[in-house]
Amino acid sequence: MPSNRRIKFKSKKRFKKRWDRVVKGLGRSVVIYSPPTKYECPACFYDKVNRTSTNVSKVPLGHPLYFAGGRCPTCNGKGILTTVKKRCIEGIVIWNPGAAKMNEFTFSEAGHEGARQVEIKTDICHKDLITDCDHVVIDGIICKLSDLPVIRGLGGKHLLVAHFFATEK
Ligand SMILES: [Zn+2]
Secondary structure: OOOHHHHHHHHHHHHHHHHHHHHOOOOEEEEEEEEEEEEEOOOEEEEOOOOEEEEEEOOOOOOOOOOOOOOOOOOOOOOEEEEEEEEEEEEEEEEOOOOOOOOOOOOOOOOOOOOOEEEEEEOHHHHHHHHOOOEEEEOOEEEEEOOOOEEEEEOOEEEEEEEEEEOOO
């Protein structure tokens, strides 16, 4: 009788091997960029009506952000500052995950003509970070999330699987 248990054991082992590769740092680096956060410039008064800087210093003379006149040097007259948050995570990276199954025929989703697909497998603790990301950089290529990441479990271990498409060719 073919043992179901043995098959399970085999795939468990294979999974563990893959997972160990990630843990040992053989996984690749994926840089996650969260949506930029905007906040009011600390140096100048904001003009809420025109959504720009009044170019009037709101800090006193002697303060490092003080300016006497002209365009606010801190925000360049925009009145708003933007910060980009990025975080580097480790994961298994698979470019064109559908290609092997489809006889090397490059699979592309509607609307992403010719775009390269990429799958990453990583720790489930990154779920929110990836779900809310603006974009990611994998192997130096800017990619956008194509589906919400899903959790896949095998043998008691869980991995987060996320699919992206390259925004450049
Ligand atoms: Zn300013």
